[in-house]
Amino acid sequence: VHEAVLTDQERLLGPDHPQTLTTRNNLATSYWQAGRTSEAITLLETVRTGQERVLGFVHPETLTTRNNLAISYWQAGRTSEAITLLEAVLTDRERVLGRDHPHTLTTRNNLAASYWQAGRTSEAVTLLEAVLFDLERVLGSGHPDTLIARDNLAAMRRSAGS
Structure with a gap:
């Protein structure tokens, strides 16, 4: 379902529209939940780059994507990358959203x-x-x-x- 919605959103809204980026994030989460970790990581890295460009580095949606990417790294056994990213996300979330x-x-x-x-x-x-x-x-x-x-x-x- 996410893949079909994503195809339509990319066609109608464009690849960098915030809603398209959210749908990509949701698709990556589905991949992660299905054990398709490497696909989730690839997609989340793309989403993160787009969100940082369109929404900003510390926008709440970007922070969620960065958190999800770190969890995907963790699931893939890339623990040191997960820790580095989570420490940065934590600092940003505390500053933007509060402790x-x-x-x-x-x-x-x-x-x-x-x-x-x-x-x-x-x-x-x-x-x-x-x-x-x-x-x-x-x-x-x-x-x-x-x-x-x-x-x-x-x-x-x-x-x-x-």
């Missing part, structure tokens, strides 16, 4: 997972503890994002033997 914005908290959670994958367990646990505290404060203890972070923290602690 407590749900998207900022998601990026912090993603960064903690990347630290964990890189074997930086102590940093991962420390960051995720802070994220969990903020998620509980901002979204509540029963929110799905809070529950996921709590589960991730338990898994990290279990793997670290603490």
Whole structure:
């Protein structure tokens, strides 16, 4: 469905229209969810370049694409690239959206997972503890994002033997 919509949008709106770029991002997410990681990365890198040119480097949509690209890097085992990109996205999201914005908290959670994958367990646990505290404060203890972070923290602690 995304591919057909994208074809129509490119024809009607042009390849750099913000809605076309969003649809490309959605298609990349579908690729990622289907395990087509390399295709997702290629498409997200194209989307990021277009969004940076059309919307700007720190536009919320561009930040979402940069976050999604980092997650795709993480899924592909390109952990150091994921960490570098997530650290930059986190800095930008904190500045643009604020420290407590749900998207900022998601990026912090993603960064903690990347630290964990890189074997930086102590940093991962420390960051995720802070994220969990903020998620509980901002979204509540029963929110799905809070529950996921709590589960991730338990898994990290279990793997670290603490």
